[in-house]
Each structure stands twice: as C-alpha cells, then as structure tokens.
Amino acid sequence: MDRFLFLTVDGLSHGAVYAAFALALVLIWRGTRIVNFAQGVLAVATSYLAYTVTGRSGSYWLGFLAALLAGLVLGAVVERLVMRRVADAPPLNAVIVALGLVLVGQGVLGMLYGNQFLPFPAPFDRSAMTVGGVPLVSRFDLFVFGTVLLLMIVLAVLFTRTATGLRMRAAAFAPPVARLLGVRVGRMLTLGWALAALVGALAGMLVIPTGLGLHPTAMDTVFVSAFTAAVVGGLDSPAGAVVGGLLVGLVLSYVAGYLGAGTTPLAVLALLVVVLLARPAGLFSGPQARRV
C-alpha cells in the first residue's frame, strides 16, 4: 500500500508535466490543425540554454528564467520563419517540416554540447518526505504541482478573460471572420506558438531533472507520453489534455513500479493503441459526424 501511494504521487508529478506539455500540443492543434512534432526538441533546446546560463552565472533561477524567455522567442521565430511558409500547403508538409526541425535541433545541440548525458539537478530536494510514516511526496514534486497549477491558471485567465485571449481563440476558430473584426490573425498565431514553446520549456525544466540527464533526445519519451495524453483527452480539449496527462502519468508510474522501468515505452504504445481503437476522438470529444 505504501508503494502504491508513493507510485501514485510520483505518477501525478510526472503526469502534471505531461499535462502541461499536452496543453502546449493542444494549443497549437487548435490554432493551426497541426501536431507540433518539434515541441520536444524546442523544450530540450531551452533546457540546454538554462544549463549554460546556470553554469555561467551560478544561479539556477536565472537559468530557469532564461529557458522560459528563450521558449517565447524560439516559438515565435519558428512560427514566423518556418511554419508560416508551409501554412497554406497540405498539413503533411507542416508535419515534415516540424520533423526536419527535430533533426536540426538534435544535430545542432549534439554539435554544441555533445551526446553524453549532462547532469541536470533539480532546484529542490527530490527525496520523498514522510507523511504519517509513509514516504510520499518530495519538495520537488510540490514545486512541480505548484508550477503547473499556476501555469494552468494563468493560461485559463489569459484565454477566457483577456482581449488577447479572445482574439487568439477567434483567430484559431475562424481566421477570415476574425480579420473582419480587426484581429491580426498572423500575430495571434505567432503568439500561440510562442506560448506553446514557453509551456514546453517549462515542462522540460520540470522533467529533465527526473531522468537520466540532459541529452538531445531527452524529451522524445516525454513527447510520446504527452502526445498520447493529448489523444486520450481529445486533441481539441484543453481540459482533456490535463486529465489525459495525469492519467498517462499514473499509468506509466504503476507500470514502471510493478513491471519494471524498461517497459514504460511499451506501455505508452499499448495505451495509445487502445485509445485509438476504442475512442479515437478522445474522452472529452463531442459527438462525431459520421463519415460516409
């Protein structure tokens, strides 16, 4: 039972990160109808930047901040320079371009930093504190929960209560109508990508300390888990992304805990296959139109 509780908390902690990452995927999906396969490599790049800044300055938080800002900038740059050029082409082209970015990113990061796993310590203690005699949750876990919760609140307020959020949603749902109403659709798209990259950067900072270290491919498994989470919740649903993320985190934690850590990638695959066969539109989707 102790083990189960511990695995549950650990699963929720990872799940929170998957939820955030899945939110970033859903954000871009709703705005552009493409899955941002480059989300992971952008997060790794910003984490490497944090590594460098922290190394030079001695301050973890300076590096953390640098990662978030770099995320905003990188996301905006990628949208303006690359994704905008394939916006009018079939969606397959945008996917391939994103995959090209993955190769470029991993290659450049490998050239700059090498292919060994670099140590990436957490800002808080990762050992579990005992609650009622049971080792349950660590300070780092609490930091993760707090940060992701704060992020979700900020995003929710942004999208539902601000003019910019309204404009972004209008630009995503109905670009030509939005333009007639004075919304600068292109600018909203750039902002969407910038925000998504920011969220991805945050997710990277929260998850890499829990793995083997910093490596150009460090976010591949996170992307895979977050993509599955987004599909589970429904690609169109932000709430679904959160629930899906937590669910995937829990499932993977139990699988790793009871069946061994090496089996987690296969567990993700199995989960994805089950969801795609049973309810491809996700748990939170509305009624689907019948295809001929």
Add this chain to the structure above:
Amino acid sequence: MSAALEVEGLTAGYHGVPVLHGVDLRVPAGTICAVLGANGAGKTTLLRALSGLIRPSAGRVVFDGTDLADLPTERLVHRGIGHVPEGRGVIAELSVEENLMLGGAWRLDWAGVWGAGRVQLRRDVAEVYELFPPLYARRRQPGHQLSGGERQMLALGRALVGRPRLLLLDEPSLGLAPRVVAQTMALLRQLRDETGLTVLLVEQNVRSALSIADQGVVMSLGRVVAADDAGALADDADLRHAYLGF
C-alpha cells in the same frame, strides 16, 4: 457623422481570373444601397474586394474621403467599416457574449481586463442586448446552439458593437424565415433613420431589399448593368425579367 462610399473602375478576381470588370458605385452617406443580381454576378466578390480580402487589380475605393487602397482587412473596423460576411460568420465555438465582445475588441488593449475601454465595451454590448433581447437570454451559450434567426441577430449585433459608419451585408436574408427577414430589414431602416448608418446590402431577395433601399445597383457577370432609385428599379419590369429572375 456622415460618410460616403465611392467605387471607381474596380476590377478584381481570383488567381488572375477577373470576376469584377470595372465596377462603379456611389453610395451617399446615411442611405441604403441594394446590390442585386443573379448567382455568380460578382456581388460577394465586390464586398470582398471592398474589405481587402482580395486585392483589386485596378480601380479606386474611397470611403469618407480616404482611399482604402492597400488597407489590410484588420484595419477595416478601425475605419468604421463593418462587414457581415456570407453565412453570417458567427464563431460557433465562442459564446454569444464573446462573439459580441469580439466585435468591439479592436478598441481594447492587449489585456482588456480593466480600464475605460472595457467598461465602454460592456455598455455597447448591453445596447445590443436591448436591441436583440433573445441574445441576452442565450448570452452564455456557444454559437453553434443558436437558430438561424438568432445567428442573424448575433452577426448584426456584433457588427454594430464596433460602431460602424458603413455596414457591408452579404445576403442577410439567406436561409431565414420571411418574418425574420422583415424584422432585419426594418431594423436596418431604423438604424439608417436614427443613426445615419450607411448600408451596402447585397441581396438575392430583391423585394425585401428594394423595400428599404434608397437606391439599387444591378450586377451581371461582374459589371453594373443598372443603377437607379430603388423605386424606379422595382417598377422596371423588363429589368426584373432580364436580370433578377421575376
């Protein structure tokens, strides 16, 4: 607060194929001008060209003394031009209230959470609710739950929140019950009378359009084939037979 729309020699099309061939149009301030014609005559294309959704290859468009050439579509509302597109353009995923707020969001800063702009916008939206009481009842419901008539109200209301001086309407009567059409037309006449709103009304429903219009323009195959007072057009049987189908 008067405005006048002048169009000279407007030529525009898609992918190099011209649809409009030198359209001339003059709409005095505070009047309703009906644009009539069969399907494919270029009526919707005309509105799109006026709104900057397609770039004209030739001609001038002047509104309220300023040349609209090279005006990006996003700046339209800033100049006091509201365009209700074909199909009304209600954003289905947003609520009624959000659609209405969007109509005036161009006046807000990036946050629009506090400040005088937001207060004024709320007042404008409240005015629209008075004009269309059913919208108030449904204000929190998403757009896709509205009936055709309610969407019409929403689309019009949203355009009005932006405080336009010129309103471009693309077939507002499409798919609506005759009673709703009559109400819409009456409302347009009321707005013209009370606020001096200028309206360019593209319509297939000739009778309704001419019943409130001051002047009318008939288009065929991208050209203006007749322009006259609304009454004269309505009485011209030959014209009706040739271009308007009845």
Add this chain to the structure above:
Amino acid sequence: MTTPRRVPTLVRHLAGAAVAAVVLFGLTYVLDPFRDYQLATAAAYLCAAAGLTVLIGLNGQLSLGHGALMAVGAYSVAMVQNQFGDHGVTAQWALVASLAAGVVAATLAGAVIGLAAARLRGPYLAGLTLVVAVALPAVTTVFSGTFHGDQGLSVYLPPVPDSLGADFPVERWQAWLALAAALLTLLVLANLVRGRLGRSMRAIRDNEVAASLAGIPVARVQVVAFVVSAACAGLGGGMFAVLAQSVSPDAFTLTLSLNLLLAVVVGGSGSLAGAVWGSLLLVLLRYWADELTGGLSLPAGLRTRLAGNLPLALFGLLLIVVMMAAPGGVQGLLSRAGRWVRGRLTGRPSHRAGLPAPDAEPPAPVASHT
C-alpha cells in the same frame, strides 16, 4: 490496321531490371571496396525507402515507424542466421531463408500496426508510428535474454562463396546481395504501382470518400499498402544486419525513421526513382559531412561532436528547405524540367491553364497573414 500489341508491364519491368542488374553488377567491379560498401548501404536503404515512398506518396499515409520495422527484419535475420550458425549450416541459400524470415516478421509487425492504423488519418497515424519508433527499441531491454538489450547481437554470416574466387572482396559480395534485394523490391513495387492496387491507392489519396463510394475497400487497401511497405522495410533491415554483421538498438532509433522520410521527401514522394535519389543522398551526404569534418583541423572534442551530428543537422535543414521550396523533391524538379524542355521542343505551352467554371463558387480568399 492492327493495333500494335503493347509489351506487358511485367515483361518491361523484368527487362529493365535485367539491364540495371548487368550495369550495376559491372559497376561493382569498377568501384573500390569502400565505394562498393557505400553502394550496398544505399541499396539497403533503397529497399525501405522505396516501400515508404509508395506508402506516403501514393497512399497518403505518413509513417514515422519504418525504422522500427527495419529493426524487426534485422533482428529476425540476426537470430535465424545465428541459429544456422549454431547448427553448422553454412550454405548460401540459408541467407536467403533468413532474409525471407526477416521479411515475414516485418510483414506481421506491419499487419498489426496497419490494422490498428487503418482508420487513422493525418497526425494520428504519424503520432502512432512515431510512438512505435520510440517504443520498439525498448523490447530489446525488456526481453534482454533473447535480444541482449543495448549490446545487441552479432550476426553469423557465411563467407563469400568459393566459386567467385579467393580474392573476391567481401564488400563486392555484399553489394551484390544488397543490389539484388533492391532490384527485387523495385520490381515488385513497380508492378504493384501500375496495377490495380496502385490505382486504388491513388484514388484513396486523392479523395477518400469518392473512392469509397466507387466501391474501393478503403480500409483493406490501407492495410495492404502498409503491409507491403513493411515487408520492404524488413528486407532493408535484414540487409542492414548483413552489411553490419551485427544488430543493436542504437542502429534503429527514431533518427533512422526520419532519415527514411528524408530520402522519400527529397527524392520525390511517390516516385520509385525518387527513392533511388534519396537513398543515394543519405549515404553520400553523410560521407561528405564526415569528409568535411575530417578535412578541417579541429580539436578532438569538437571533431567527435560533429561526427554524428553534422549530418543530422544537414538532413534536417534539407528536409525543411525541400518542403518549403520544392515539395516535389528531386523527381518533381526533374519532371518540371522535362516538361519545360519538351514544351520548348514542340512549341506547346508547358503549363496547363486552369480556368474556374463561370458559375463556380469563388474560392476561399488566400490567407495572407500580416
């Protein structure tokens, strides 16, 4: 007047393959062993790339998991060959049997994925195959008894046949094997593409609903297309095992799947000739990048960092540039150039003017972001 009888497609293809075989096998004598090895590697890539280009270009299914299918073929060949070796079977035909086993295994894996993916479109299919590519290497660690985890397996291979002579370079033999596999793959695919399956695939790609209404069994065609491409990938993977004489998870990462995608896209999606260009590019670009880093005088640390990663970055850059500037790839450019030349020679306009019907709906305005 009797109409001339057209030579059947199969005969034409066989003749073409025979000619190509003669030319290529002759080429292996001209090239030095290192080049022969490169040729062999390109031919192995070609098996997989050819299958993938048919899947993506003709059927519209984007798979990011073909690297994993190559792994299935490779490991199968490794294990069967090792069994042969353990039991003292040294005949050459055993290798054919192993490769066949690799193809069968990859076909089965492809069938499983294909059935799961039959109803998936667009990003869902890409995502699923991506997860397969990332997850499948984990099988080697979970079942490390059989697959030996990260260490991988070495592959027992019979030596070059005596009948070819004592100093027949092993690289040339490997090139012969790989070229034979590639030619076989191209032959099979070329016939499929010209036949009913190809037509069905194209119909589904262009308009799925119309194809389904016309009676084409969409899901079945999707699965068959996936399975065929998986079989090709299995053969390519098996050849990888033969060429490297070992298999390990490191050789079959997501990067391999993306490299195959690059070969397909740069060569020209949907075109078998494009797959040839793409496969050659994969080998040559890596070689040139390595030559470049080797030629410059760099500190040792930088050199190792560039070694694997410069080709990666170049591949990615190429993928992006091609998608933005010339989505039809090399083959697309060649076709356009060919049309232009033909237009010049015959005096006819080389573009096809398309006029919209007079009463057609005006198309949606072009989105121009500001």
